[in-house]
Amino acid sequence: MSTAAIRHLVVMGVSGAGKTTLAKGVADATGWDFLEGDALHPRANIAKMASGHPLTDEDRWPWLEAIGDWIDARERERESAVIACSALKRSYRDLLREGRPHVEFFLIDVPEEELHRRLEQRDDHFMKASMLRSQLDTLERPDPRTEPAAVLRSDGDEDEALRLTLEALGVEDASHAGSE
Numbered sequence: 001m002s003t004a005a006i007r008h009l010v011v012m013g014v015s016g017a018g019k020t021t022l023a024k025g026v027a028d029a030t031g032w033d034f035l036e037g038d039a040l041h042p043r044a045n046i047a048k049m050a051s052g053h054p055l056t057d058e059d060r061w062p063w064l065e066a067i068g069d070w071i072d073a074r075e076r077e078r079e080s081a082v083i084a085c086s087a088l089k090r091s092y093r094d095l096l097r098e099g100r101p102h103v104e105f106f107l108i109d110v111p112e113e114e115l116h117r118r119l120e121q122r123d124d125h126f127m128k129a130s131m132l133r134s135q136l137d138t139l140e141r142p143d144p145r146t147e148p149a150a151v152l153r154s155d156g157d158e159d160e161a162l163r164l165t166l167e168a169l170g171v172e173d174a175s176h177a178g179s180e
């Protein structure tokens, strides 16, 4: 078994914040496993969001449990991972953290106008721009006094966001290593 420290990084934020893009970028740069959290939503949750109805806590608990199970499997394998998961409320993050010593959160904080612009442009996705208000209303930002989490204030481009994130995480971009 490897003795190197492992990390389970949850890239969080509202719809359109760039969680999937950034989490995939981190996975490519580090070789960590990647999970698209939305892939573990029960089908009924996706249908509900697609019809313009926000999820409730009851809708989200089984989904968060499934994400927790996925992280547990990485823990057993001693694999690091990066997970795109909205994790909007403190209680959701507490559930993911409970009994999982390597979980850490990384919030992508994007100005509302930019989120609108992105979601209006993204018309092939189940999450419509009209859902942004409820996502923003539901978001409980990690309180730096009580809940450690890194925050990326992002209104730059994707490459810049990835560069700043790797710097904040203190990890090297290994994706180009040996490609000279």
Ligand SMILES: Nc1ncnc2c1ncn2[C@@H]1O[C@H](COP(=O)(O)OP(=O)(O)O)[C@@H](O)[C@H]1O
Pocket: 013, 014, 015, 016, 017, 018, 019, 020, 021, 022, 084, 118, 122, 154, 155, 156, 157, 158, 159, 161
């Ligand atoms: N840093 C960024 N700058 C500009 N556009 C971005 C950035 N990150 C993501 N995007 C774009 O915003 C949209 C939403 O990104 P996505 O990663 O799917 O967000 P989320 O998973 O949080 O909903 C996509 O069209 C994506 O290409």
Ligand SMILES: O=C(O)[C@H](O)[C@@H](O)[C@H](O)[C@H](O)COP(=O)(O)O
Pocket: 013, 014, 015, 016, 019, 020, 038, 055, 060, 086, 087, 088, 127, 135
């Ligand atoms: O808790 C929630 O309300 C959902 O998880 C919600 O946040 C959604 O699944 C994604 O954020 C939408 O998908 P994108 O993140 O890919 O936009």
